[in-house]
Each structure stands twice: as structure tokens, then as C-alpha cells.
Amino acid sequence: MTEQTHEIRLHVNGVPHTATVPARRLLSDCLRHDLGLTGTHVGCEHGVCGACTVRLDGLPVRSCLMFAVSAQGHEITTVEGMAAPDGTPHPVQRAFRECHGLQCGFCTPGFLAVVAAFLEENPDPTEEQAREAVGGNLCRCTGYQNIVRSVLRAAELAREHPGAEPPGAGAAAEGGRA
Amino acid sequence: MTGKMFGAPIPRTEDERLVAGRGRYLDDLGAGAYAAAFVRSPHAHARILDIDVGDALDVDGLVAVYTHDDLRGPMAEPLPLLIPHPAIRDGRTPHALAAEYVHHVGEPVAMVVARDRYVAEDIVERVRVDYEVLPAVVGVAAARRADHVVHPGMSDNVAARLLQEVGDAPAAIAAAPHTLELDLEIERSASTPMEGRGVYARWDAADAMLRMYSSTQTASGVRAAVAAKLELQLGQVEVVVPDVGGGFGVKIVHPWPEEVMVPWAARLLGHDVKWTEDRREHFVAAAHEREQLQRVRVGFDDEGRLLGLDVRIWHDNGAYLPYGVIVPLVTSTQLLGPYRPGAYRVEFDSLYTTTVIVTPYRGAGRPQGVFAMERTMDAIAARLGLDRARVRSVNLIQPDEMPYDQGLVFQDGRPLIYDSGDYPAALAALLDLVGWDDFPAQRERARAEGRRIGIGLACYVEGTGPGPYEGGHVQVETSGRVRVATGLTSQGQGHQTILAQIVADELGVPISDISVTTGDTRRMPYSVGTYASRGAVMSGSAVALAARRLRDKALRIAGDALEADPDDLEIVGGRVRVKGSPASGMDLGTVAVLANPLRYAFDEASRAATQFGGPADFDRPPVAPDDAPGLEGTDFYSPLRCTFASGMHAAIVETDPETAEIRILRYCVVHDCGRLVNPLIVEGQIHGGVAQGVAGALYERMAYDSDGQLLNASFMDFLMPYASEVPAVEIDHLETPSPLNPLGIKGAGEAGVIPGAAVLAAAVEDAEGFPITRMPISPSELFHLRRRFASGEIPPLRARRPAAPAPRPSGQES
Ligand code: FES
Ligand code: FES
Numbered sequence: 001m002t003e004q005t006h007e008i009r010l011h012v013n014g015v016p017h018t019a020t021v022p023a024r025r026l027l028s029d030c031l032r033h034d035l036g037l038t039g040t041h042v043g044c045e046h047g048v049c050g051a052c053t054v055r056l057d058g059l060p061v062r063s064c065l066m067f068a069v070s071a072q073g074h075e076i077t078t079v080e081g082m083a084a085p086d087g088t089p090h091p092v093q094r095a096f097r098e099c100h101g102l103q104c105g106f107c108t109p110g111f112l113a114v115v116a117a118f119l120e121e122n123p124d125p126t127e128e129q130a131r132e133a134v135g136g137n138l139c140r141c142t143g144y145q146n147i148v149r150s151v152l153r154a155a156e157l158a159r160e161h162p163g164a165e166p167p168g169a170g171a172a173a174e175g176g177r178a
Numbered sequence: 179m180t181g182k183m184f185g186a187p188i189p190r191t192e193d194e195r196l197v198a199g200r201g202r203y204l205d206d207l208g209a210g211a212y213a214a215a216f217v218r219s220p221h222a223h224a225r226i227l228d229i230d231v232g233d234a235l236d237v238d239g240l241v242a243v244y245t246h247d248d249l250r251g252p253m254a255e256p257l258p259l260l261i262p263h264p265a266i267r268d269g270r271t272p273h274a275l276a277a278e279y280v281h282h283v284g285e286p287v288a289m290v291v292a293r294d295r296y297v298a299e300d301i302v303e304r305v306r307v308d309y310e311v312l313p314a315v316v317g318v319a320a321a322r323r324a325d326h327v328v329h330p331g332m333s334d335n336v337a338a339r340l341l342q343e344v345g346d347a348p349a350a351i352a353a354a355p356h357t358l359e360l361d362l363e364i365e366r367s368a369s370t371p372m373e374g375r376g377v378y379a380r381w382d383a384a385d386a387m388l389r390m391y392s393s394t395q396t397a398s399g400v401r402a403a404v405a406a407k408l409e410l411q412l413g414q415v416e417v418v419v420p421d422v423g424g425g426f427g428v429k430i431v432h433p434w435p436e437e438v439m440v441p442w443a444a445r446l447l448g449h450d451v452k453w454t455e456d457r458r459e460h461f462v463a464a465a466h467e468r469e470q471l472q473r474v475r476v477g478f479d480d481e482g483r484l485l486g487l488d489v490r491i492w493h494d495n496g497a498y499l500p501y502g503v504i505v506p507l508v509t510s511t512q513l514l515g516p517y518r519p520g521a522y523r524v525e526f527d528s529l530y531t532t533t534v535i536v537t538p539y540r541g542a543g544r545p546q547g548v549f550a551m552e553r554t555m556d557a558i559a560a561r562l563g564l565d566r567a568r569v570r571s572v573n574l575i576q577p578d579e580m581p582y583d584q585g586l587v588f589q590d591g592r593p594l595i596y597d598s599g600d601y602p603a604a605l606a607a608l609l610d611l612v613g614w615d616d617f618p619a620q621r622e623r624a625r626a627e628g629r630r631i632g633i634g635l636a637c638y639v640e641g642t643g644p645g646p647y648e649g650g651h652v653q654v655e656t657s658g659r660v661r662v663a664t665g666l667t668s669q670g671q672g673h674q675t676i677l678a679q680i681v682a683d684e685l686g687v688p689i690s691d692i693s694v695t696t697g698d699t700r701r702m703p704y705s706v707g708t709y710a711s712r713g714a715v716m717s718g719s720a721v722a723l724a725a726r727r728l729r730d731k732a733l734r735i736a737g738d739a740l741e742a743d744p745d746d747l748e749i750v751g752g753r754v755r756v757k758g759s760p761a762s763g764m765d766l767g768t769v770a771v772l773a774n775p776l777r778y779a780f781d782e783a784s785r786a787a788t789q790f791g792g793p794a795d796f797d798r799p800p801v802a803p804d805d806a807p808g809l810e811g812t813d814f815y816s817p818l819r820c821t822f823a824s825g826m827h828a829a830i831v832e833t834d835p836e837t838a839e840i841r842i843l844r845y846c847v848v849h850d851c852g853r854l855v856n857p858l859i860v861e862g863q864i865h866g867g868v869a870q871g872v873a874g875a876l877y878e879r880m881a882y883d884s885d886g887q888l889l890n891a892s893f894m895d896f897l898m899p900y901a902s903e904v905p906a907v908e909i910d911h912l913e914t915p916s917p918l919n920p921l922g923i924k925g926a927g928e929a930g931v932i933p934g935a936a937v938l939a940a941a942v943e944d945a946e947g948f949p950i951t952r953m954p955i956s957p958s959e960l961f962h963l964r965r966r967f968a969s970g971e972i973p974p975l976r977a978r979r980p981a982a983p984a985p986r987p988s989g990q991e992s
Contacts, residue, residue: 002238003297024296033294038206039199041423043372044457048893051372079199093197097189100858103866104670105196106203106372106423135902138893140372140424141670143865143930144901 008072012037013081021068028052030068031078039079039109043138050137053110054078060117079109082116091157092116092150101150103141111137115151119158127152183679183689184921187858190675191689201421204376204393204454211378211450212241214440215298217288217305218463219280222316222532222886223328224309226276229288233304239293240301241447244439246275252407253442257433260399261502265340269499270329270530274407274435274442280309281328281497282533283886284462286435291443291451314532314886318471318492321529328497328530337495338503338528342510344585345521350486354477358557362472363952364546364935366494366880367873368465369539370898371669373423374455375434375464379441383448388415390441393422395430396707397697398665403433404441412703419697425669426870427538428465430709431501461891466880467505467539469494470546474554477520482558482569487519489550491526496535503528505536505543508589508641513547516601516639516824517573522586532886538709540870541931544640549953552636552936556943560975566940567609570637574601589710590644592819598914599639599824599850607910608635608848612828620830630835631843634940635828636933641820642851642925643715649704650721652681652728653810656774656783658752658767660685660692662725664717665705667697671927672859673713677721679855680921684725686749687766704814711823711925714855719815719919728811732769735809739764739772766809773809775800821916823924825849827868827933829905831941838961840876840942842905850912852924860926861909867930869904874931875938875954877903948972 003022010017012035019034026045031037031054043051045064052064055077082090092115095101102108111134118133119125125133130151131144139147195201217229231243246254254277259269276287288305292298313326315335320326324334351357378391388410394400394417401417404410422429436453444451455464470493477486493506503526510524555573559566575582577600584594609615617633624631651663662681668674674694682689695701696717697708706716733744736754740747740762748757755763768783776787785791794800801807830844847864854860877897881889890896907930915922935953942960943950948967952959966972 022296032206033209036209037199038203039201041203041373042205043423044893046457046892046894049372079197083198089194089197096197097193100190100862102193102196102670103672103862104372104422104424105192105201106670108196109199112197131901135900138372138898138900140370140426140870140898141866142862143867143869143907144904145865145906146862148901 006069008069010035010068010071010076011074012076013078019068023067023069025068026064027066027068027071028063031063037078037080041106041109043107048138049107050110050114051107053113053137055113055117058117060114079112082112090116091161092119092154095150095154095157099146099150099153101142101146107137107139111139111147115154119155123155123158125151125155183682184855185853186679187856188675188679190672190859191678192672192674203373203421203423204378204391207391207420208378208450208452211452212291212293212447213295213298214443214451214453215290215295215302216286216436217290217302217307219276219283219285219287221280221309221311222283222314223312224280225312226278226280226287227308227310230306233306234301237297237301237304239297241291241293242443243301243305244275244289244443245287246273246277249274252409253438257435257500258403259502260500261504263338263503265503266338266499267336268329268332269337271500272435272498274438279330283888284459284534286463289439289443291447314884316531316533316882316884316886318469318494318529321494321531322492328532335530336527337499337530339526340503340507341525342586343523347486347488347521347523350521351475351477351488354485355479356561357475357477358561360474360553360557361951362474362550362553364468364470364549365954366466366469367539367878368467368880369426369428370460371424371426371428374457374460375429375436376454377437377440378450378452379444380450381445381448386414388441388445390415390417391420392417392437393429394419394432395425395667395669395709396432397667397699398703398705399432399707400437401699404438407433407438408442408445417699419667422667422669425708426540427467427542427709429669430707431465431537457893458891461896462534462888465535465537466496467536468546468874469536470509472546472550474550476554476558478558480562481572482562482564483572484517485520487522489513489524491524493526493528494531494536495528496531496533498535499528500535501537504589505538508543509547511586511588511594512544512639512641513551514584515548515551516575516599516637517551518575533882540867540928542710542928544638544928544932545871545874545935548636548638548933549936549939552933553939553951556940557949563976567605567614567635571602571605574605576602588641588820590820595819596639596822597916597918599822600912600914601824604824604826604848604850604912607912608826608828608846611848611908611910612830612844612846614828628835629832630945631830631832632941632943632945633828633830634937634944635826636936636940637826638932639822639824640711640925640929640932642711642823643817643919644710644712644820645817646706647814647816648706648716648720649702649812649814650717650724651702651810651812652721652724653808654728654732654766654770656767656770658691658765660687662692662721663695663698663701664721665697665699665702666708666713666717669708671713671863672856673717676714676855676859677717680718680722681725684722685729687752691752711927711929713927714923715821715919715925716815718855718921718923720813722920723813723815724811727813728809731773731811732766732809735772736764736769770809774807815919817918821852821918821924823851823926823929825929827937829937829941831938831945833942833945833960838957838964840955840957840960842872844908845905846908847930848910848912849929850914851926851929852916853913853922854911855923857911863926864909864930865907867928868907868934869899871931871934872904872938873899875935877954879954943975947974949975
């Protein structure tokens with residue numbers, strides 16, 4: 001019994017990759033184990049926790065609910081691709097650190113993806129909106145209080161440095177970094 | 179000593195890596211390793227008749243399938259009973275792979291090793307196991323009835339029974355002017371870290387060395403246990419703990435069946451093997467906690483002062499007892515909280531059931547103990563028509579009674595003596611923070627709007643930082659950089675940051691020059707582990723002591739070189755200098771060079787330490803008999819006993835008159851963990867703990883059916899709270915230093931969770947006007963309680979509110 005595999009091309013963090021995977025390979029596993037981008041985490045593999053969230057053409061998606069083969073032709077951004085090309089952390093990354101928005105850090109990449117996308121649409125959220133924005137991701141460590149603070153702080157940081165990150169896919173779609 | 183890093187709310191040093199996606203968790207390691215998956219029992223209780231792997235053999239990518247028959251020697255024996263205790267009557271532990279019987283759904287029966295996890299799971303599906311299904315034993319009541327016994331050779335399901343007594347509680351209760359009896363119940367929940375368990379092993383045949391990575395709370399424990407199972411010398415096994423995605427207690431258990439099978443297979447196959455737990459496995463094959471039934475009898479005087487307290491506890495320990503009786507032992511001792519109980523008698527039965535094992539989950543038995551005591555306090559207040567805070571206050575141990583001996587033996591085998599604390603001040607602070615005295619007016623306003631609100635409070639004392647010991651190693655490199663190692667492991671508590679803060683002050687070096695390693699037996703083989711809120715107390719103290727040794731040595735060597743009395747020297751900013759004349763001094767890196775007399779120069783700096791490099795004292799050997807080369811210090815901290823942190827929580831809830839939905843309006847915490855190393859981190863620990871307390875009180879439970887199937891083994895059905903369910907937490911700190919350790923600190927890791935069920939039960943009860951005796955409570959359960967209350971089945975709370983209807987007794991007067 002052998003399984004059929006497919007050669008796929010994925011565009012991740014501005015860099016083209018190829019991988020040979022069976023059709024059932026989850027995008028989360030492909031990113032982590034075929035491409036070695038282990039910053040994306042897997043907490044449930046049934047679409048509930050949000051730890052595996054990445055951005056697909058700018059939108060947050062749960063990579064455990066998607067097959068790698070169907071991610072072809074889309075621009076994927078993972079936590080490894082959030083910082084600016086010169087390495088400057090994304091305002092959301094800075095805010096989580098400043099506000100102690102993470103403890104074990106396992107859920108964090110998923111939150112970062114969700115919050116970055118949210119703030120592009122809602123640059124000046126209220127606390128209630130911030131809480132709602134992260135309401136689909138599970139964190140067992142923080143009790144969410146400092147995550148909500150981090151969202152508000154990230155909005156503040158992004159406003160202080162407008163244009164520090166391009167809108168959309170967090171991007172790197174063109175001129176990505178190697 | 180007070181410095182500028184200790185106590186500062188600095189951002190964590192861990193986070194730069196973690197927010198960039200550069201964490202290294204267990205499953206991020208071992209690219210190229212074979213993947214393991216386990217065939218697990220679908221039955222709660224069964225005898226294995228046959229295992230047939232025939233169908234699996236033609237799957238491409240199969241490496242091996244193992245069953246118990248393949249195991250020899252210690253591997254074939256049951257896993258160790260980690261914490262023996264004389265109260266244990268019959269301590270059963272699981273096998274690495276089931277030998278003949280399975281005792282819970284999820285128990286590993288066979289191990290599959292394959293090219294990758296997908297293939298391994300395909301093969302698991304193809305392994306056929308024939309079972310003779312035996313009767314399940316689910317829940318405390320079934321375990322007590324013992325119509326069926328869980329383990330062959332036992333006549334009942336009592337794994338352990340322990341009685342502790344101070345004074346004559348039954349007599350004190352009989353003589354008391356008032357008595358009450360309460361039956362209480364708490365259901366199961368579980369640690370449920372976002373990252374499950376995981377093990378990755380590499381066997382180096384040429385060196386006959388095993389390197390293991392495990393997502394564990396104890397590197398040294400895993401090392402010793404695996405060495406024993408695999409019949410290796412300790413020196414042949416290295417255990418490295420990578421970043422761990424949360425633990426909360428479950429990962430202190432070791433060795434797990436998977437934790438011995440993976441290295442065993444790696445050695446046998448001569449190939450790296452890795453196993454990463456999935457979410458369903460974590461629900462059915464790791465560990466749960468909390469489930470207990472309790473019966474409390476209490477005698478008290480007219481002011482609500484406790485005269486005698488007699489508590490009987492039935493504790494469900496699940497299928498096996500690998501962690502001994504720690505959880506019920508903690509419940510039965512920490513139940514006393516900040517109070518003088520009068521005479522006290524407590525007896526527990528720890529019972530086998532055909533369900534997942536029960537081992538410490540954050541709080542480790544304390545939430546149940548606090549639930550018993552605080553429900554009792556509220557019942558006393560209701561009986562006497564007294565204010566609930568008032569009843570607590572007459573029972574509080576006073577600061578001038580410290581140290582206070584409760585007369586019991588605690589979970590570390592040592593006397594239960596509270597070292598310090600100011601409970602009356604904490605109560606005053608809490609009442610102030612939540613606005614206790616203004617609440618009746620608030621309630622009336624709400625009532626006028628047709629809203630129903632209630633307030634509750636609950637107090638706890640928590641023994642933290644138990645021994646036996648932890649170690650610290652601090653070393654200054656010739657570059658001046660400082661390397662710190664301690665053996666216990668970190669699961670998100672920020673140990674690397676707080677240990678660096680401590681060393682920065684002790685040594686006088688900038689924190690940016692310090693790097694900290696935890697949970698690596700190569701760097702610090704002597705260690706115990708991370709549990710019982712002991713990280714900061716134990717390793718914090720150990721690295722402080724180690725840094726002090728190093729500092730003494732640095733001053734001595736620098737004193738020789740600078741021809742100064744060490745007492746006249748200080749270290750500031752990584753530089754040893756003469757007090758009062760900061761210009762004359764030398765960098766710590768240079769002291770490190772001098773500390774290691776050399777024959778060979780390997781760079782410019784090291785020339786100074788070579789044998790012709792400078793003046794020498796020919797009457798002394800280059801390394802004195804009582805000295806050692808290198809600028810490093812190692813020391814161990816071993817406390818006399820636990821240090822006791824404490825705190826009090828208050829909550830205001832609103833219950834919907836129609837839907838019985840329960841909403842938390844405010845959640846207030848007064849917390850005393852001694853001196854705070856990093857307030858940002860301590861508050862984070864409290865936030866997370868409170869979230870788990872709320873979860874256990876209102877949402878989470880393990881829904882077993884009577885066949886022992888766990889019906890909600892996924893995040894879809896197990897209601898772990900999202901941000902929308904967790905309240906904002908208002909915190910006030912007290913800092914009563916511990917006299918027991920050099921830094922005056924107490925543990926903070928578990929505190930937030932402890933009074934959750936008690937405080938929310940109290941607040942809901944207050945809103946509703948009838949007793950709440952069972953947690954967690956869902957809207958539908960509250961709805962049904964209301965109906966029973968309306969029909970007169972449940973008596974009202976008595977005399978608390980002047981407007982209340984004619985009171986009836988809320989318990990049996992005896
Ligand atoms: S791992 Fe994808 S949502 Fe949990
Ligand atoms: S930080 Fe640990 S799960 Fe969120």
C-alpha cells in the first residue's frame with residue numbers, strides 16, 4: 001500500500017517553496033514539517049483553538065483545516081514572516097512582549113496573525129472590540145487580560161509609526177526576504 | 179538585599195524569540211525522526227484476549243509494531259509509584275503497554291512506529307485487538323459501592339485511606355452550641371495545556387548515550403525513571419526540556435508510558451523516534467483532577483467561631499495511582515486555609531475508577547479544600563444571620579501568632595507550619611477593593627431594575643516551594659557574559675527572566691549579559707522539578723546562593739589582583755571596583771580569566787592567566803587546595819519546609835432571572851506571595867489562574883458516561899473559556915516576606931485558581947438565596963436548582979437578608 005503524492009508550490013512569507021505531499025497533508029503539517037516553519041503551532045487539529053492560524057492572502061485561516069495542496073496560488077504569511085524585512089518586529093509582536101501577552105507562547109503565533117489582520121481593518125479598536133477580535137482563539141496561560149491589552153497597545157504602536165507595515169498580507173508578496 | 183532588578187516589572191527575556199516564531203517546542207524538533215502512534219483501549223475496563231497486526235504489515239512506511247509481549251525486564255514491569263505513602267493500601271500503576279487488562283479508555287495497548295505520523299495512524303487503525311469487556315466503574319459513588327472492583331486481587335476500590343486529627347473534633351462538635359452538616363461535590367477538569375505531551379529520543383550507539391527531549395515538568399525525574407526502565411547508567415541519559423507549551427501540573431507525571439516506549443524503541447531501532455500527543459489523546463490518556471465528594475460536620479459558637487471540624491473526603495484517583503496520595507493529602511491539609519479550626523479531624527479515601535488517572539492540576543487539591551472550608555464559612559454565616567466577612571474574620575489566624583502550627587503533616591512529609599502572613603490585613607484590603615460594605619445598596623439598585631446580583635468571597639493559604647531542593651549554577655565567561663543554570667523546567671512562568679533578575683542584583687551585572695538555562699540535565703543534573711509553585715522560591719533561592727558564592731570568589735581574586743581588601747570592593751555594571759574610587763577596578767570577564775590559571779594562551783585576554791604572564795606567589799599552588807579553577811558558583815537551596823502564600827478573592831455575579839445565565843461582573847484578588855520578583859509576571863500568573871478557576875467553576879467538566887466513555891474529548895465539547903468568558907481581574911498585592919528563604923519570596927504559580935469554585939459558588943448562592951453545594955454549575959443546572967427551590971425541595975439560606983422570607987434551617991441541627 002503506497003500513497004500517491006503531489007508536487008506543490010507554496011508561496012510563504014514572500015518566498016517560493018516546493019514540497020512533495022500526499023493530498024491529505026494538512027497545511028499546518030506541511031508548513032511545519034515539510035517547510036520547517038515550526039512557528040505555526042497545532043493545538044487541536046480540529047479548528048477550535050486557533051493556534052495554527054496563518055494569513056492566506058491577508059486573511060486569518062486555520063491551517064489545520066486546510067490541505068496543503070489547496071494552498072497553492074495563495075500568499076501565505078506565518079509568524080516567521082511578520083517582521084519587517086530589516087528584522088524590525090511587527091507592532092503586534094512588540095505589543096505582546098511589552099504587555100506580557102504571552103506565557104508559554106504556544107498559542108501566540110495564532111493570536112499574532114489574528115490581531116495583525118484585525119488591526120489593519122480596525123486601527124483604533126475599543127477594549128470591547130479588542131476582546132471580541134481575539135475571541136476565537138484559545139490561550140490556557142494568560143487569562144486573556146494581557147492579550148487584550150496587547151491588542152490595544154499594538155494599535156497604539158501602529159498609529160505611532162504609520163506605514164511601518166504594509167497592509168494586506170503582512171505582505172512581502174513582492175520583494176520578499178530570503 | 180534589594181537591588182533594582184528584583185521587583186521590576188520588566189518584559190520577559192523569553193519573548194523576543196517566542197513572538198518571532200523561534201520557540202522550539204517538542205514537535206518542532208526531530209525532523210527525520212520516525213513517528214510513533216499508539217493503539218489505545220476503546221474500553222474503560224477489559225481483558226486483552228488477542229492482538230492481531232496482520233493487516234498492518236503491508237502498509238508502506240511501517241517500521242515496527244510493539245505490544246507488551248515485546249517488552250523484557252523492567253520495561254515489562256508496571257511503571258513506578260512515584261510518591262509512596264504509608265496510607266496507600268494497594269498502589270497500582272500502569273504498564274508501558276497494557277499487559278493483560280486495560281483500566282481506562284485511552285490506555286496504550288500497542289505502539290506503532292512508522293515513517294510519519296499519518297502512516298503511523300493508518301497502521302493504528304489496522305491493528306485489531308480482541309477484548310473481553312468488563313464492567314466499568316465510573317464516579318465516586320460506584321467506586322465506593324464496589325459492586326465491581328477495578329483491579330484484580332482487590333476486594334474494594336480503596337487505593338488509600340488516611341486519617342489526620344488534631345484534638346477531639348467529634349467531641350468538640352457534640353459540645354458546640356451550633357452544628358451544621360454539608361454534603362459537597364466537585365467535578366473533574368484537567369490542566370489542558372495548549373501543547374500536549376511529547377517525547378523525542380535519539381540513541382547514539384557509538385557512545386551508548388541516550389539523548390531525550392520531553393515536554394515535561396521534570397527533566398531529572400524523567401532521566402532517572404528512563405534510565406531505570408532501560409537499564410542504563412544515569413550518566414548514559416541526557417534529558418533536555420525544550421520550550422514547553424504549558425503544563426499546569428499534568429506534565430509533572432513521569433515517566434508516562436509513551437515516555438519510556440519512545441526511547442526504548444529508538445535504541446532498539448537505532449533511529450530517532452518521536453511521539454507528539456494529539457488533543458484527543460490528551461483528554462483520554464494524560465491526567466485529570468478535582469473530582470471529590472465531601473461531608474463536612476462543624477461545631478461553632480454564637481459568633482461563628484469554629485470549635486470542631488470533621489471532614490470526610492472521597493477522592494476519585496482514576497485507574498492508577500502513579501502520583502500517590504498527593505492531591506487528597508493537599509486537600510485535607512490546605513482545607514484549613516487562614517483559619518484556626520478548633521479541633522480537626524479529616525479522613526480521606528482515595529478510590530480507583532476506570533477513568534483517566536488523577537494527578538495534580540494547578541491548585542492540586544486546594545480548590546476542593548477551599549471549597550469545603552469556604553462553603554462551611556458561608557453556611558455558618560447563613561445559620562447565624564451574620565455577615566460572611568465577619569464570620570471569617572473571627573476565625574483568622576493573627577499575624578502575631580506566626581509561625582502557626584496547624585499540627586498536621588503536609589504533602590512534603592513535614593509539619594504544616596505557616597511561616598508568615600497577615601490575613602486580617604488581606605481581608606480588609608479585599609473588602610475595600612470589592613466594596614463589600616456598599617454591596618447591599620448595589621444589590622437593591624439592581625433589584626429595582628429587575629436584575630439579580632450576588633457577591634461572594636473566599637480565602638486560601640497555599641503551601642509553596644516544597645523541598646527537597648533545587649540547585650543553581652552561575653558562571654562568568656571570560657567575555658564577561660554570565661551563564662545561569664537550574665534544573666527545574668519552565669512552561670511559561672518566565673523563569674529565565676526572574677532568575678536573571680535575581681542574579682543581576684546579586685552579582686551586579688546588567689541583565690542583558692545573563693542567559694539562563696532550565697531543565698537540561700547536562701547543565702544541572704541535580705534537580706526535582708516544577709510543581710507546587712516552587713520555581714521562584716527554590717531555583718530563585720538556589721541561583722541567589724550560587725551567585726553569592728561566585729561574588730565572594732570574584733571579590734577575592736580581584737582583591738588579590740588590585741591589592742585591595744575584598745570588603746572594600748563592589749561589583750557594579752559587571753565591573754569590580756574599589757568602593758569610593760570607581761576608576762580603579764577590573765571587568766568581571768578579566769576576573770574570570772584570572773580565576774583559571776593557564777599554561778596555554780588561546781587569545782589576548784587569556785595571556786594574563788598563563789604561567790609566565792605575571793607575578794605569582796611561589797608559596798601557594800596556582801589553585802589553592804580549597805579552591806577550584808573558573809569563576810563559577812554552585813549552590814543548592816533546601817528549605818526546612820514550605821513557605822505559605824495566601825490570598826482572598828471576591829466576585830460579583832449576575833444571574834439572569836429567565837435563562838439562569840451566570841455572568842461575572844467583577845473579580846477581585848488580594849494576593850500575598852511575599853516579595854515580588856517581577857510584578858508583571860506575578861500578575862500574569864494570577865490572570866491565568868483565575869481564568870482556570872472560572873473555567874472549573876462555570877464551564878469545564880469531564881463528561882464520562884456510565885460505560886467510562888469520555889463524551890467531550892475535544893475542544894468542541896470541552897468548554898475551555900475564550901476571552902469572552904474570562905473576567906478582567908482587579909488585583910491588590912500584599913508583600914509579607916517569607917522568613918524561610920534568602921529572598922523572602924513565596925510561590926505564585928497556582929494561587930489564582932485556588933478559590934475559584936468557592937468564590938463563584940458563594941456569589942451565585944448569594945444572588946439566588948439558596949445553597950450551592952456542587953460545582954461546576956451551568957445555567958441549566960442553576961435553572962433546575964431554581965425549580966427545586968421553588969417547589970420547596972431546597973431550603974433557602976437563612977436570615978442573611980432582612981427582606982428574606984421566613985427562614986428555615988439550611989442543614990440538620992443536631
Ligand atoms: S490546531 Fe488548528 S485550530 Fe487548533
Ligand atoms: S501563552 Fe500559553 S497558551 Fe497562550
